Amino acid sequence: MCAALEAATTGAQTLLLEGASGLGGVSAISGGEIYLGGGTALQKATGFEDSPEEMAKFLTAALGPFADEQRIAVYSEGSAEHFDWFVKQGVPFKPGLWDKPSWVPFTDDGLMWLGENTFPFYDLAVPAPRGHRPQTPGFAGVLLMERLIGRVANSSIDVRTNTKILRLVVDGDRVAGVVVSHFGATLTLRARRGVVLCVGGFIYNDDMLALHAPHLLGHSKIGTEGDDGRGILIAQAVGAQVKNMSGGQSALNLPVQLMIRSLLLNRHGQRFINEDTYGGLIGHAALVGGHAPIYMLLDETGFEEVPEDERLGRQPAWVSDDLGELEMEIGLAEGSLQTTVGLYNRHATTGEDPQFHKRSSFVRPLSPPYGVVDVCAHEYVPDGEGGTVLNTGFGAFTTGGLATSIDGQVIDLTGNLIPGLYAAGRTASGIQASGYISGTSLGDGTFFGRRAGRAAATSLP
């Protein structure tokens, strides 16, 4: 939609083909966080200073190692304007900061932290909250998409739903159209200027996962069935290069308020990350770093500080006053929990965590009785909507995709641009490398989607 809206402003005849029966896709069921900064109007109205440089430093560290620094620089530089563009599309943002660690705020405040104020990032970049969210409590993706859908409806864009892309049409060296399926009919459509592929990632294509990102197999899939990888494959069929195909987000599906008060332990009974950092980074470290299965150890005080409805139904699988007993019951080496908790407590008495650098405000010595949650127990847990869901511990989606220029033009196997072919969103490899921060998918998809739409609409055949 962002690509089409931008294309339409150039006066180009714009056709938006949507495989589903309505617009919105997985963005409409997302939290709605958009990672923006560099001094947006919302940051200023909420009293935060920021700069593109500090934003770029954070993203380079948090999305890396090996994040695309050129892409991040362009994104950070254009971020404040991109926020203004959302406002112009009618997306409301309320000045105000949700200041509590969580996946999604409970209020309609427009700003939230996404790890900027946690170790090691506060040492690497001046912290500023950069999670921008449309004005609604909880999941805000639906509001964001509603407003964009409204804008598309009031534009010159010709929208055709239930229209799935099958392949690209090439005329000489140039991509000149698409073959689509519409209720069983196959149609061939000529694109006068360009085609922009924004058809999702490949988390719903298990064959592609097995080839490129097998570690994401078997976990909860974050996406829609449209994330079948077809956009990547049909572009590869005309010579496109791919990038970071093993990349992905693997979020540990954990109640943040419990997590932050816990010691997160790996399969050896050791801590492996600061428990107060952004949840997406914790899941990635747990899965890719080989730490899983993961155990969450709290004391009674920690459990009781978190209201029942913020625990997502997580109950300790093991409870004891004695860490040695817990080691035996969980199957950890004798002494492993005792040394881990002992080292943590030794420094926690002064509010310090020199080994993993959890923020002082969440550091205090743990005391018996203890409870341990079996994070990767593959149990059915409440889904927060009155039902239950199988909790494998992780929820996953892909971030790898087509290699593109910063204007969204697809790059071929020899490093040259493919005339007439553009891509954005999870069909393209974005600003993410190995790490992931919430809001960077909506952020990068909408930002580089706009650039791709404009570039495609103004390219000369």
Place this chain on the structure above:
Amino acid sequence: MCAALEAATTGAQTLLLEGASGLGGVSAISGGEIYLGGGTALQKATGFEDSPEEMAKFLTAALGPFADEQRIAVYSEGSAEHFDWFVKQGVPFKPGLWDKPSWVPFTDDGLMWLGENTFPFYDLAVPAPRGHRPQTPGFAGVLLMERLIGRVANSSIDVRTNTKILRLVVDGDRVAGVVVSHFGATLTLRARRGVVLCVGGFIYNDDMLALHAPHLLGHSKIGTEGDDGRGILIAQAVGAQVKNMSGGQSALNLPVQLMIRSLLLNRHGQRFINEDTYGGLIGHAALVGGHAPIYMLLDETGFEEVPEDERLGRQPAWVSDDLGELEMEIGLAEGSLQTTVGLYNRHATTGEDPQFHKRSSFVRPLSPPYGVVDVCAHEYVPDGEGGTVLNTGFGAFTTGGLATSIDGQVIDLTGNLIPGLYAAGRTASGIQASGYISGTSLGDGTFFGRRAGRAAATSLP
């Protein structure tokens, strides 16, 4: 060479094109270990029982998670015959076991362990030594290649060196030839039956590493400049699918005898793996698992047990009687080394290591004075040949490549076989997934190379 030798036995006119000025490639400078088993003649002559099933169990665990079980089953099943084939080519193997953990044996014994007798593998598969090495002390790759070169010279195979492949020629749906460069001249050659691409991996192509395996950038490259990825790219240009492109070996370049007596510590001062397992698995865990930089802590007894010439010049960067002092000097959290060594020593008094399962014979309590080697210090160290080399800590090569059938035929983006196109060696994705064991490159390359050569030679145009 294996593909060509097998093709020639079918009576097919066989042309072997080599980009370098002579045959052998990186195999000739390798250790020469070939991972074979399932009851080879050499295993029997040395007194070891083995079965394809136990071999497959080990490989599935050690090369995984997500190793290709079908490919491993075929490989394990055919492994004893493949050993006999080497013997028929004139490669000598001496019955006898090198029973000491090391990268390369000092004797000419034909068998060595490659992690089969370490945790967790001894619990998952009946251990048998499966590292098969031509009869020569130290690096045996040159002997292996010499014998194969001799066989090729005495065959009907037409060998053309200094001939680099530029691209494939397609006739209809079929790969029907190659375009090559030979001293500046460009030649087009028709293949009557098939083309087998065996032109190495892409560790010498930094652009491809940045796209697919950026974590392998910047380390010592294990390969030749021929590992420029061209085989993968030219096959992709005719529609080939790739697999596991982020895969690779990242060996920690450490003296095994020191390593096995040490506690290997991560950047938090914690242990992360059993120090007696195969070195390739340690490097992978260290780099991909996010544990680096790595520290190797020994006590004086441990250092003195290892002769100077087996230390590869590694000297401790820090020495002290006091673990607290070492923590400060290295920059680790106060108490971290003390807890790690304390927990290890607590069990080591009875020869046990319940947290990481190092074999009892290498487990004893450590006592002052201690020395810590800075494994990833980026220092110049002796190269073992009288010179020096910059030690980044890791040596890397790629294992990702073309997706192929078990007969080596290249698979296209839609999952179909490409008529006339085959691949083997590091140009193809082999039995390795995320893990790596020495000998599996020579093993898989020669085994599936033979299958590809036979399939190509007998395919009908």
